[in-house]
Amino acid sequence: GSGRDALAMVQDVTPDVVLMDLGLPAPNGIETTQRLKRELPHTAVIVLASNDDEDQLFDAIKAGAAAYVLKDIDPTDLIAIIRRVRAGEYLINDKVFAKPAVASRVLKEFRELAVYGSEAAPIFAPLSPREVEILDNIAQGMTNKQVAYALGISEQTVKNHMSSILRKLSVNDRTQAVVYAMRQGWIKIPED
Incomplete structure (x- = not known):
C-alpha cells in the first residue's frame, strides 16, 4: 500500500502502535509518520528501516517516531519493542544518543527551534509560566530538590507541578x- 492508504486505515482503527515502513510510496514513511502524529498524537509510531541511515534516523525523530528498528529485526525483539512503545517508552532516544553525529544535529535543531520559535508552535502553551520555569530548570539537569531550592518552593510543590506537566503534555x-x-x-x- 501507499502512505495515503496507511493514513486512511489508521484513522479508521486508531491503533495504539503503528509499524511504519520508511519505504512507503506517496507520501513516504517519514511524511506519513508526521501527518499521523499530527492527526493522532496518542498513536505511537515504530519506524521500520532497511538500514541504519543517520539522515533517516534524524528525520524519524523529527517526525515524532517512538522507535527506529531495522527490518531484519528478530520477531521476538520486535514484539518486546512494540510492548515497550505501547507502554509509553520513547526508545528512539537511545538510538539517537548512541550516534553522536545524529545527537548533535537533533540538539542543534531543537536549539534553533527554541531560539527562533517554531511555525508549529501553538498559539499558547498549555503550561502555566511557573510550569515552564520548572521545566526550564529540569532541562538544565536539576533534580526536583534543586528546582525547589532555586525557585524557593517545596519539593512536593515541584512534584505536583511535574505531575500536572506530564498530564497536560x-x-x-x-x-x-x-x-x-x-x-x-x-x-x-x-x-554546553
Missing part, C-alpha cells in the same frame, strides 16, 4: 516533557 516522563517543550520552543536548550 500527555507524556510519561521528564525527558519527554523537556523534549516536547523544546520542540514547541517554550524552553531553551542549555548551551
Whole structure:
C-alpha cells in the first residue's frame, strides 16, 4: 500500500502502535509518520528501516517516531519493542544518543527551534509560566530538590507541578516533557 492508504486505515482503527515502513510510496514513511502524529498524537509510531541511515534516523525523530528498528529485526525483539512503545517508552532516544553525529544535529535543531520559535508552535502553551520555569530548570539537569531550592518552593510543590506537566503534555516522563517543550520552543536548550 501507499502512505495515503496507511493514513486512511489508521484513522479508521486508531491503533495504539503503528509499524511504519520508511519505504512507503506517496507520501513516504517519514511524511506519513508526521501527518499521523499530527492527526493522532496518542498513536505511537515504530519506524521500520532497511538500514541504519543517520539522515533517516534524524528525520524519524523529527517526525515524532517512538522507535527506529531495522527490518531484519528478530520477531521476538520486535514484539518486546512494540510492548515497550505501547507502554509509553520513547526508545528512539537511545538510538539517537548512541550516534553522536545524529545527537548533535537533533540538539542543534531543537536549539534553533527554541531560539527562533517554531511555525508549529501553538498559539499558547498549555503550561502555566511557573510550569515552564520548572521545566526550564529540569532541562538544565536539576533534580526536583534543586528546582525547589532555586525557585524557593517545596519539593512536593515541584512534584505536583511535574505531575500536572506530564498530564497536560500527555507524556510519561521528564525527558519527554523537556523534549516536547523544546520542540514547541517554550524552553531553551542549555548551551554546553
